[in-house]
Amino acid sequence: xxxxxxxxxxxxxxxxxxxxxxxxxxxxYEPDVRAGNxxxxxxxxxxxxxxxxxxxxxxxxxxxxxxxxxxxxxDVGAGLPVVDRTHEVAQAAAPGARVVxxxxxxxxxxxxxxxxxxxxxxKTAYLPADLRKPEDVIAGAAETLDFxxxxxxxxxxxxxxxxxxxxxxxxxxxxxxxLPSGSYLALYDATNVVDPATAEAIDIWNRSAEPPYVLRTxxxxxxxxxxxxxLPPGVVSCPxxxxxxxxxxxxxxxxxxxxxARKP
Numbered sequence: 653x654x655x656x657x658x659x660x661x662x663x664x665x666x667x668x669x670x671x672x673x674x675x676x677x678x679x680x681y682e683p684d685v686r687a688g689n690x691x692x693x694x695x696x697x698x699x700x701x702x703x704x705x706x707x708x709x710x711x712x713x714x715x716x717x718x719x720x721x722x723x724x725x726x727d728v729g730a731g732l733p734v735v736d737r738t739h740e741v742a743q744a745a746a747p748g749a750r751v752v753x754x755x756x757x758x759x760x761x762x763x764x765x766x767x768x769x770x771x772x773x774x775k776t777a778y779l780p781a782d783l784r785k786p787e788d789v790i791a792g793a794a795e796t797l798d799f800x801x802x803x804x805x806x807x808x809x810x811x812x813x814x815x816x817x818x819x820x821x822x823x824x825x826x827x828x829x830x831l832p833s834g835s836y837l838a839l840y841d842a843t844n845v846v847d848p849a850t851a852e853a854i855d856i857w858n859r860s861a862e863p864p865y866v867l868r869t870x871x872x873x874x875x876x877x878x879x880x881x882x883l884p885p886g887v888v889s890c891p892x893x894x895x896x897x898x899x900x901x902x903x904x905x906x907x908x909x910x911x912x913a914r915k916p
Contacts, residue, residue, distance in 0.1 A: 664862050672731065687861050701906045705840055708890040708910050709808050710741050712838045715894060715912070716804050717745040722836060723774075724803040726793050728754040728783055728827075729810030738806065739769075739776045747773040752793045754779045783810060784819075786826040802834035807876075809908070812841045812865045817872060824876045831915055837880060840890055840910035842867050850907040870909045880913035887911040 662681045669684040716722040723746045727738045730753035739751035753776070755761070761780050770776035779792040790799075797803055805827055814820030828837055844850040844867050851867060858864045874887045885892065890910045891903035 670861065687857065690856055690860070701908055704890045704903075704906050705809060705908045705910075706736075708840055708893055708908075709738065709806070709838075710736060711894050711896075712806070712910075712912055713738055713741040713804075714745060716836055716838070717742050717749065720802075720836065720914075722802055722804045723749040724797045724801060725749065725751045725806060726754070726789075726797060726803055727751060727806040727808070728789060729807065729813075730755045730778075731757075739771075739774070743771040743774050747771045750775045750797055752777045752779055752796050754781050754783070754789055754793070756780055756782050783814070783823060786823050786830070789827065790830040799830070800832060802836070803831050804836040804838060805831060807837070807839040809840060809842070811839060811873075811876065812868065813863050815864055815866050817868070817875075821875060821878070825878075828880070828915060833915055835915045836912060837877060837915070838910070838912040839873070839876060840908050841873055843870060843873075843907050843909050845870065845909075846889065846905045846907045867907075873909050873911065877911055877913040880915055882911055882913045 663683055669681065670687055673684050713725065716725075723742070725738055725742055730738075738753070739749065742749035742751060748771075751770075751774070755778075761778070775796055777796040779789065781789045781792050783789065807824065811820050811824070814823065824837070828835070842850065842854065842865070844854075854865055854867055870887050874882075877887075887909055888911070889905035890908045891899065891906060893910050893912070895903055
């Protein structure tokens, strides 16, 4: 997420569009495809990594809805719409669920207004705001979400764009502080503890695409949950967080680590 929303630049690869390409979407341009293919050549299983990360989002939303009774979600850094978005997964289990998507990419904004729909019983909203201004995020989300009831804050694959770790932790803390007791924080981000080639791919990304991204260790990712109660199994590679029964014993670690925690 950049500091301010700006007109769409189709010449420089952008995170949201590259992820859209990797997920099989159509809302991307040739520079995004080239950057995505270059990274995938360095890390051949990269597309599988993207799919596993997406599957973690889906499992998290279902778990929080089915097992924890959460019916409000604040999805910051939402990216371009693809199939099985947060509201679709949540409202399949709880039709009255409310979801606020936050992003400040102008292309995301253009598509979100047209594609983010809701079940009649629930509500879905899109908020053009910047993660670096958490108070604006909270104020905007409060127009749709009830901050007297638990909320799940989703930060999926975006904290790596906060290149200053201490600043990132401060922003997460300010967001979590605004949530009521019983709320949840769920996140994943990239590491290079599984495949060293991930670091080379990120280096190429930072030389060709925007915004920049930094890899973090699992311990650093755990630091974002300070003061919260991590759900089992803690901070782990995405495929290992509550895998489907059919996947138990067969999935392998990837360089996207994740966790879900409850605010006391």
